[in-house]
Amino acid sequence: MNLISSFTFPLTLKFYTVLRSLSPPSTFPSLRSRVSALPPPHPRSMNTSAVAPMASSSPSSDAAKEPGDLLVQYVVLRRDLIDEWPLGSTVTQGCHAAVAAIWDHRDRIDTAAYLSASNLDSMNKVTLEVKGETQIRKLAEKLTAEGIEHKLWIEQPENIPTCLATRPYPKSFIASYFKKIKLCK
Numbered sequence: 001m002n003l004i005s006s007f008t009f010p011l012t013l014k015f016y017t018v019l020r021s022l023s024p025p026s027t028f029p030s031l032r033s034r035v036s037a038l039p040p041p042h043p044r045s046m047n048t049s050a051v052a053p054m055a056s057s058s059p060s061s062d063a064a065k066e067p068g069d070l071l072v073q074y075v076v077l078r079r080d081l082i083d084e085w086p087l088g089s090t091v092t093q094g095c096h097a098a099v100a101a102i103w104d105h106r107d108r109i110d111t112a113a114y115l116s117a118s119n120l121d122s123m124n125k126v127t128l129e130v131k132g133e134t135q136i137r138k139l140a141e142k143l144t145a146e147g148i149e150h151k152l153w154i155e156q157p158e159n160i161p162t163c164l165a166t167r168p169y170p171k172s173f174i175a176s177y178f179k180k181i182k183l184c185k
Contacts, residue, residue, distance in 0.1 A: 069170040071114045072124040073098060074177075076139060076164040077184055080132040094127065097153035097165035105149050105167035114168035124171070129184040136161050139181070148177055 075094045082090050105111050113119060130136050140152040143166070150166040166174060 069172045070124050071110055071119070071168045072126055072171045072174065073101065073114070073168045074126050074128065074166045074174065076128045076130055076136065076178075076181065078132055078136055078162060079129045079184075081162060082129065082184070093153055093155065093162040094165070096155075097151050097163040098125065100153060101149075101151035101165040101167045104151055108149075108167060110168045110170065126178070127184045128178060128181045130181060133161055136164055140164055143177065146177065148174070 075098050077090060077094055081093070102111055102115070114123060130139060136152070140150065140161070143150050143164075148166060148169075150164055152161050153163045153165070154160065155162045
């Protein structure tokens with residue numbers, strides 16, 4: 001039995017068992033009850049997560065949202081990999097980082113709001129690019145120092161940092177951290 005199947009199957013089974021036990025079959029549990037019922041993150045994601053939970057007064061806690069402010073998730077790809085790898089592989093790295101950032105910070109109010117049924121068809125992401133590994137590592141260090149919760153995706157088994165994604169934040173709060181990074185084209 002390989003390592004992945006030994007973690008995936010029991011967690012998946014436990015996840016669906018927990019969801020079924022939350023409500024009668026005729027109703028689907030609310031997002032808040034689904035999020036609170038989820039098992040803790042996989043140990044691998046905790047090892048590569050860039051930021052530990054912070055105190056409520058830090059900028060990483062759910063930021064005060066201005067009226068009409070959008071929730072946005074930033075995804076930063078490496079230009080050198082975009083040029084060298086197949087497009088599908090590069091897009092997959094961004095997907096991994098985005099989903100992992102949401103999963104790791106699923107207990108945040110902004111994340112729950114971002115995933116709410118009313119927001120599901122209008123999620124906002126900004127996809128940016130940096131030149132290479134050095135720049136993505138520096139960005140991760142900067143965000144960690146500022147208390148911005150994010151996920152630096154490390155592709156395994158190569159151990160290559162390929163992409164970074166923040167958890168959802170109000171745009172007015174998070175945009176200033178990315179103003180010097182160019183849009184991915």
